[in-house]
Amino acid sequence: MSSPISAVSQMLQRNQAFFVGKRLLICGALEDDYPHQLGTLTSALTVFTTDYCYYRRQQRALGAAVVFDHQLAGSPRFDALLLLMPKAKAEAQYLLAMMAPLLEPSAELFLAGENRGGINGADKLLALYGDKSIKRDSARRCSLYHSILSKPVAPFVLDEWLRQYECHAGNTSLTVLALPGVFSAEELDDGSKMLLDNLPPMAGELLDFGCGAGVIGSVLAKRNPDLAVTMVDINALALESSRRTLAINGLTATVRASDIYSDLSQPFDHIVSNPPFHAGLNTFYAATETFLCQAPAFLRAQGRLTIVANGFLRYQPLLENHFKQTEIVSSDAKFKVYLSRL
Known part of the structure; x- marks a missing residue:
């Protein structure tokens, strides 16, 4: 039908x-x-x-x-x-x-x-x-x-449509290339900056969900040379932007399209995201809620999920229902950074 x-x-x-x-x-x-x-x-x-x-x-x-x-x-x-x-x-x-x-x-x-x-x-x-x-x-x-x-x-x-800017997240500098309409196409947003400021050194395999212009995954790949990074998004312009951002910084990662977890099979040690909650002109939460609820199935034992979200979004009860431990590691008037452990 x-x-x-x-x-x-x-x-x-x-x-x-x-x-x-x-x-x-x-x-x-x-x-x-x-x-x-x-x-x-x-x-x-x-x-x-x-x-x-x-x-x-x-x-x-x-x-x-x-x-x-x-x-x-x-x-x-x-x-x-x-x-x-x-x-x-x-x-x-x-x-x-x-x-x-x-x-x-x-x-x-x-x-x-x-x-x-x-x-x-x-x-x-x-x-x-x-x-x-x-x-x-x-x-x-x-x-x-x-x-x-x-x-x-x-x-x-x-190439004439790629916007380039320099991004500084803590002690990590990054050149970002982005196509029109992609998240973080103009500058590093405050939410992603707060997220990156609250992530410790990492090892193993990491999933950057909703990668946008590739800022989060690229910064973490640069900070953690032994970290295997996978970036996913539903937006083809975002995926190409992430590839360009990785390339101009001499970094490597797996970049692929995925409808939430549709094209993923392997588990990760870390999942990191500034998850989207807009779809077109409307506010839309279903995809992000599915992403959070199904995250445990894509994390290894002792795996960690770290996200940043607008403070008005009620993600904490959802996370507490699916993870053994959830805490707010940073917050301000607008954003909260959540860390959840299995």
Whole structure:
């Protein structure tokens, strides 16, 4: 049974005549099964996603038509693009720049999203690619913009989208490289800094869950040369950022996509995380709660879980239900660092 479609997709259903017979490329903030429905109307469909959770959910229905990566490569072959507006404007700019070289001249460009999610800036995003954009629909607090690709498109160069900054965590300095929209893309956040300030020397194997730009795992790999680090995230842009951060600092670690523990099998001596609690425009806790509840199964005897979280999040009772010992090792007005032992 297909899942209910989002408000954005309900609006798109009213306008799906635009996509009939098109060689359509869809990407962005994908949330539901509607791209599969559109596939029955198009002559060819590719769904590109940077979200590993979405990729895993859609593989059975879409097969090779769904692609998970940080970049979609290939020769021009699409005559229509539908971008579901991501939360970060910078990510939308990145996706448009990456996909535009794959479009045929005069391809149709569609941007759709919730009004509270920045879609009202679509005309400015599209102005780089077409002379005029039109708001085709506005319904259920969502909007659909339409333009025609009429301006020259520059080749996409990934390195031009990497932001670089120097990170200092205690006595450890790190060069960070990050793609748009990735956590810790601009600077070391206060929560991760507090976490790193409260981690002792480590040995064995460590999992950095929700690695973002790779700051936590890279700092710990640099501090502990004998530590075997694995970094996981669901965001392909984060995974590529982590690879770049490791490489520029001369560090090595395993970097892979994983939907919580979906692609992990071995146990670890340490799990460390500044776990996410946002999904798109909404606050979302389920993935982090699953991560915490299942952590004991991925820790060796005497294993330790250390996380930092906003103080208002009620993670302590959850941790106490699944670990023999949990303590707050550091806190301030905003964050708490929890250490849990088996």
